[in-house]
Amino acid sequence: MDCFDLIVVGSGPGAAFAAYGARGRSILMLDAGGDSPQCPELRGNLYDLRRRCDDLFAPLIGERFESLHNLANPPISLKLKSPYMSYIARDWRSATPVAGKGFEGAIGLAKGGLANAWGAGVYRFTQHDLTGFPISAAELHPFYDELTAHIGISGENDDLAEYFEREHALQPPLRLSAFFDGMLRRYRSHHALFQRERVTIGRSRLAVLTQPHRGRGAYEYGNLEFFRPHDPAIYTPAYTVDEMIRAEEVDYRSGKFVTHYRETEDAVEVYSRDLSTGAEEVHRARILLLGAGALNTARIVLESNRDYETRLPALDNAMACIPFFQVSRIGAAFATQDTSLAQLNLVAADDEFGEPLQGSLYGTTGPLRSDVLFSLPLSFRANLTWTKYLAPAMGLLMLFYPGHAGASSYVRLRSSGELEAEFASEPPHAVEGRLIRLLRKMGYVTHAALIQRPGGGAGLHYAGTLPMREKPARYETDSSGLLAGTRRVYIVDGACFTRLPAKNLTFTIMANALRIGRARAAEQS
Numbered sequence: 388m389d390c391f392d393l394i395v396v397g398s399g400p401g402a403a404f405a406a407y408g409a410r411g412r413s414i415l416m417l418d419a420g421g422d423s424p425q426c427p428e429l430r431g432n433l434y435d436l437r438r439r440c441d442d443l444f445a446p447l448i449g450e451r452f453e454s455l456h457n458l459a460n461p462p463i464s465l466k467l468k469s470p471y472m473s474y475i476a477r478d479w480r481s482a483t484p485v486a487g488k489g490f491e492g493a494i495g496l497a498k499g500g501l502a503n504a505w506g507a508g509v510y511r512f513t514q515h516d517l518t519g520f521p522i523s524a525a526e527l528h529p530f531y532d533e534l535t536a537h538i539g540i541s542g543e544n545d546d547l548a549e550y551f552e553r554e555h556a557l558q559p560p561l562r563l564s565a566f567f568d569g570m571l572r573r574y575r576s577h578h579a580l581f582q583r584e585r586v587t588i589g590r591s592r593l594a595v596l597t598q599p600h601r602g603r604g605a606y607e608y609g610n611l612e613f614f615r616p617h618d619p620a621i622y623t624p625a626y627t628v629d630e631m632i633r634a635e636e637v638d639y640r641s642g643k644f645v646t647h648y649r650e651t652e653d654a655v656e657v658y659s660r661d662l663s664t665g666a667e668e669v670h671r672a673r674i675l676l677l678g679a680g681a682l683n684t685a686r687i688v689l690e691s692n693r694d695y696e697t698r699l700p701a702l703d704n705a706m707a708c709i710p711f712f713q714v715s716r717i718g719a720a721f722a723t724q725d726t727s728l729a730q731l732n733l734v735a736a737d738d739e740f741g742e743p744l745q746g747s748l749y750g751t752t753g754p755l756r757s758d759v760l761f762s763l764p765l766s767f768r769a770n771l772t773w774t775k776y777l778a779p780a781m782g783l784l785m786l787f788y789p790g791h792a793g794a795s796s797y798v799r800l801r802s803s804g805e806l807e808a809e810f811a812s813e814p815p816h817a818v819e820g821r822l823i824r825l826l827r828k829m830g831y832v833t834h835a836a837l838i839q840r841p842g843g844g845a846g847l848h849y850a851g852t853l854p855m856r857e858k859p860a861r862y863e864t865d866s867s868g869l870l871a872g873t874r875r876v877y878i879v880d881g882a883c884f885t886r887l888p889a890k891n892l893t894f895t896i897m898a899n900a901l902r903i904g905r906a907r908a909a910e911q912s
């Protein structure tokens with residue numbers, strides 16, 4: 388049996404950048420996922436498509452009614468259900484079952500991981516965000532810089548720079564829609580009020596190109612983020628994995644579901660199951676880098692220890708989704724070119740949490756009307772009319788809370804193979820009332836009764852199952868990512884986060900994985 392220098396499990400943000408950091412060594416990448424489908428009919432932009440094409444049923448709804456999934460099933464993120472996007476989490480419930488009261492999350496099984504559907508918000512962790520981690524922001528800086536050059540990030544060093552950190556290589560930010568251009572103007576004209584309230588609004592930092600970069604084109608405002616995977620302007624780690632495959636820097640094998648590992652004297656054996664044939668396989672390497680996502684990495688570690696008792700901590704960012712309306716835009720014409728990506732971010736200092744809370748601000752012209760239809764209180768026909776006229780007048784503030792460590796947020800592997808995943812629900816907090824009052828003072832109509840609270844795990848920001856510590860105990864990792872009690876097993880995804888601030892985590896998953904992969908490659912040379 389060949390012995391690779393490294394086996395990397397997964398191909399999401401963590402795994403992809405661990406492998407990228409270790410280029411030059413012999414790398415086998417075992418990934419349960421597969422590639423995105425081709426969707427030639429989804430060219431141009433959503434507005435023109437709707438006007439031009441008589442029948443968009445197949446790409447928008449789906450022959451198997453994929454887009455209507457949430458009408459009759461446990462809800463899943465709107466970005467994971469349309470016909471061409473559903474491959475990202477297809478069959479995860481049977482391939483990698485999760486049991487949990489009201490678990491509304493998902494596990495990504497795709498080349499590039501869940502980041503094929505992400506909003507591409509990329510934010511550096513500050514020293515404060517890294518409180519408790521055994522690594523510093525200064526240690527991550529060179530890796531954030533390298534990532535910025537590799538993937539291309541758009542945004543602006545505006546009022547939020549203090550919170551996001553100054554970035555020197557930003558592309559210009561996305562063009563704002565009329566709704567959010569108006570919102571930014573209102574923010575600026577109410578600056579003193581916002582300062583008093585310690586709330587800041589600014590442009591989003593996005594792994595989305597507004598200028599060509601390394602062979603990828605700029606964003607064309609197609610507003611197809613809910614339906615079309617792999618817009619070249621929107622970064623996904625699948626691009627980096629494909630680059631490495633083309634350069635023969637990695638031996639990538641898809642459809643390989645890793646179940647467990649076993650350390651021997653001089654290597655580590657990795658056991659996997661081929662998802663199409665069911666065949667069991669074993670591969671060897673000197674080092675194993677686990678990046679199957681924080682939930683599945685925990686599953687692999689627990690299975691390797693045949694431990695069906697221990698509860699590992701689990702973190703996610705609970706959300707409060709606050710809709711708000713600009714009455715004068717009800718019935719306004721839809722913009723031909725638009726976006727479903729975050730246009731602005733909001734950061735609120737908060738005494739209750741003792742750390743800032745972060746929100747992303749989105750328009751609502753992208754999703755299907757049926758996704759909001761049933762949340763309105765009127766008749767079916769009236770709701771249908773309202774969703775059409777309200778979309779250009781509606782914004783959505785998606786407010787994230789920090790991940791909570793506690794007895795009611797955990798994962799445990801059952802001997803049946805199911806991963807029990809529980810995430811404590813987040814009650815309403817005073818900050819929501821503060822933000823609603825601020826939005827009203829800006830001239831928007833909103834109310835606390837409109838707030839939606841997606842269920843446990845719906846934040847899809849999983850972390851902290853095998854946390855990094857200065858002095859790691861069992862099921863914890865040291866600052867190099869090494870799992871305690873092992874000599875060759877490193878954790879390269881969000882599982883090794885010590886805590887989870889209210890800031891989107893994936894840029895830090897990538898920077899930390901790049902750091903770990905590079906160090907492992909250097910050690911072996």
Ligand SMILES: Cc1cc2nc3c(=O)[nH]c(=O)nc-3n(C[C@H](O)[C@H](O)[C@H](O)COP(=O)(O)OP(=O)(O)OC[C@H]3O[C@@H](n4cnc5c(N)ncnc54)[C@H](O)[C@@H]3O)c2cc1C
Binds near residue numbers: 398503
């Ligand atoms: C709709 C949506 C919006 C989001 N928006 C943002 C955002 O704006 N900003 C942000 O920072 N984050 C965002 N996220 C979260 C982000 O996508 C995740 O944090 C990130 O993808 C996690 O990376 P990962 O490498 O840890 O795991 P994943 O992305 O989950 O990748 C796991 C990889 O492991 C493979 N795998 C899983 N199990 C096995 C196994 N047993 N054997 C072999 N391979 C396996 C999978 O195929 C996949 O390749 C969003 C997520 C979603 C779904």
